[in-house]
Amino acid sequence: MNFAIxxxxxxxxxxxxxxxxxxxxxxxxxxxYHALKVFQDCSMIDEIIVVAQKNDFNKISEIxxxxxxxKIKNIAExxxxxxxxVCNGLISIKxxxxxxxxxxxxxxxxxxxxxxxxxxxxxxxxxxxxxAGFRLKDTIKKTSNxxxxxxxxxxDVYQMQTPQxxxxxxxxxxxxxxxxxxxKVTDDVSLIEALGKKVKVVHCSYENIKITTQDDxxxxxxxxxxxxxxxxSFRIGFGQDSHxxxxxxxxxxxxxGYIVPNETGLEANSDGDLILHALFNAISSAxxxxxxxxxxxxxxxxxxxxxxxxxxxxxNKLKGKNLKINxxxxxxxxxxxxxxxxxxxxxxxxxxxxxIEKEKIxxxxxxxxxxxxxxxxxxMQCFVVVSLS
Numbered sequence: 001m002n003f004a005i006x007x008x009x010x011x012x013x014x015x016x017x018x019x020x021x022x023x024x025x026x027x028x029x030x031x032x033y034h035a036l037k038v039f040q041d042c043s044m045i046d047e048i049i050v051v052a053q054k055n056d057f058n059k060i061s062e063i064x065x066x067x068x069x070x071k072i073k074n075i076a077e078x079x080x081x082x083x084x085x086v087c088n089g090l091i092s093i094k095x096x097x098x099x100x101x102x103x104x105x106x107x108x109x110x111x112x113x114x115x116x117x118x119x120x121x122x123x124x125x126x127x128x129x130x131x132a133g134f135r136l137k138d139t140i141k142k143t144s145n146x147x148x149x150x151x152x153x154x155x156d157v158y159q160m161q162t163p164q165x166x167x168x169x170x171x172x173x174x175x176x177x178x179x180x181x182x183x184k185v186t187d188d189v190s191l192i193e194a195l196g197k198k199v200k201v202v203h204c205s206y207e208n209i210k211i212t213t214q215d216d217x218x219x220x221x222x223x224x225x226x227x228x229x230x231x232x233s234f235r236i237g238f239g240q241d242s243h244x245x246x247x248x249x250x251x252x253x254x255x256x257g258y259i260v261p262n263e264t265g266l267e268a269n270s271d272g273d274l275i276l277h278a279l280f281n282a283i284s285s286a287x288x289x290x291x292x293x294x295x296x297x298x299x300x301x302x303x304x305x306x307x308x309x310x311x312x313x314x315x316n317k318l319k320g321k322n323l324k325i326n327x328x329x330x331x332x333x334x335x336x337x338x339x340x341x342x343x344x345x346x347x348x349x350x351x352x353x354x355x356i357e358k359e360k361i362x363x364x365x366x367x368x369x370x371x372x373x374x375x376x377x378x379x380m381q382c383f384v385v386v387s388l389s
Contacts (some may be wrong), residue, residue: 002121003168004039004287005089006210007033008052008060008107011080019057020052021211022107023059027224031211033063034110034224040116044121045103048072051089059323086188087175098169101125104188105162108211117163123200124165129192130166131202133158156213158201161208164188170197171207228322235388237286237322241277243268244379253337256330256363257308258349263337266380270382273307274351275330278384281308282328283314286388287321287332308353312389315354318388326389327360332366335377340365 008022022032024141039045048071050060057075059222064072076092078085086104093102101124103117116132123130140152164187174191177183205260207223210218241253249261251265256275266272280292296310304310318324328350333341339346343363350360368375 001096002044002103002107003093003096003100004045004048004103004163006032006035006039006048006050006077006107007082007085007089007256008035008050008352009085010082010108019215020056020095023056024217026110026211026220027218027228030059030063030222031110031217032060033067033086035074035105035107036063036069036341037067039110040067040071040115040358042117044118045071047093049076049089049092050073050078050107051078053078060127065201067311077140080204081184083167083178083185083191090171090175093168093175096168098167100168101165102171102272103163103165104152105147106210109162109208110211111220112161112163112206112208116202119202120163121166123202124167126198128170128197129164129166129189130158130200130202131187131189132208133160134204134206134208135159137221137319146179158246160187160189161204161210162365166192169386170195173182199303218263235286237282237284237386237388239278239281239384239386240284240290241281241384242374242379242381243272245371245377246272250278252312254307255339255342256346256350258342258346258351260337260339260342270296270310271307274352274380274382275332275383275384276311278330278382279328279350279386280311280314282384282386283325283388286386287318287323289317311353323388325354325356325360326387327356328354329385330361330363331383332363332365332380333372333374333382334365334380335367335370335375339363 009201012191023030026034039048048070050077051062054077060075074092079088082115084102090102105118108122113326120130120132135152136157140154142149142152178191183194192199210219211220246265246267249264253260253263253265254271254273277292295313299354347358347361350361373379374381
């Protein structure tokens with residue numbers, strides 16, 4: 001098994017705050033949330049132990065429950081120094097085997113990636129111990145009384161971060177050795193070095209920084225905002241809807257908010273606008289929400305049959321996630337009616353409803369060649385693909 005110890009027991013003196021910095025807001029969520037989430041989502045992590053001061057246990061539990069971090073199996077009490085806190089977390093693990101991997105990570109390192117965690121685990125399995133770090137880019141000088149003594153060769157010099165991963169049996173041995181020799185270290189793998197063992201360095205991103213000061217917090221916010229924008233630009237949604245034609249000759253055919261003249265409408269409890277229905281499902285799927293019926297059925301009970309009103313619901317949710325529609329691709333299968341002369345008007349209607357340029361909306365139509373019920377003229381089917389940015 002692979003265990004993660006998240007260290008969140010610091011005093012945060014350099015942050016200049018009266019509370020533990022791991023609970024400070026970072027993009028409207030506690031800093032610790034970001035550190036925990038990547039381990040919760042990591043496929044190679046089986047259990048999480050959070051190490052915290054006793055008076056922070058309730059806050060940890062609240063975060064666990066609110067964000068459903070069900071891999072957290074235990075909250076261990078922190079010690080006087082970080083080294084003591086990690087030891088408490090280690091000895092709290094039950095039924096671990098010598099070759100199991102223990103990954104230690106700072107709760108104040110909220111920007112590590114799943115790939116960095118996995119690389120550290122794999123390296124520890126092969127070499128016994130591994131730690132994430134990035135190569136120094138700047139010139140380093142040793143000083144005395146603020147005067148330069150010498151310039152240190154930065155070649156092969158790394159700034160170490162977390163995660164740091166060690167085989168359980170080796171870690172236990174290292175802590176026993178440190179206790180016997182009264183060793184004090186500032187990072188976990190230094191204990192392994194004290195045994196004369198080698199530690200594999202895993203190259204990590206320069207974004208994987210430890211939050212120590214207010215400036216670090218601002219940098220982390222900028223990085224997370226950049227990641228959010230990058231992730232949003234790649235969102236794609238797919239939606240589908242179909243209806244058969246109504247037996248009521250007086251029922252209007254509504255497509256994309258446009259009433260197609262002189263055509264029989266589609267059978268539905270609502271206005272049967274299958275373009276808006278498929279569009280709703282495409283947007284909803286792209287942002288991880290439910291299908292049209294979940295939202296429309298209660299509105300139908302209150303007499304709302306206009307599909308534009310349903311669409312407003314999902315467009316408001318889209319706005320709440322700071323996303324917008326980049327383009328929409330619509331494909332309709334139907335033997336009838338012939339829509340070629342109406343597509344420009346449907347696009348114009350959709351442009352107004354969605355508040356996007358007409359050039360970002362495309363509609364193609366196919367007769368179905370009689371191969372399906374839609375191709376035989378019994379109804380219409382619509383597929384929509386949307387991209388969000």
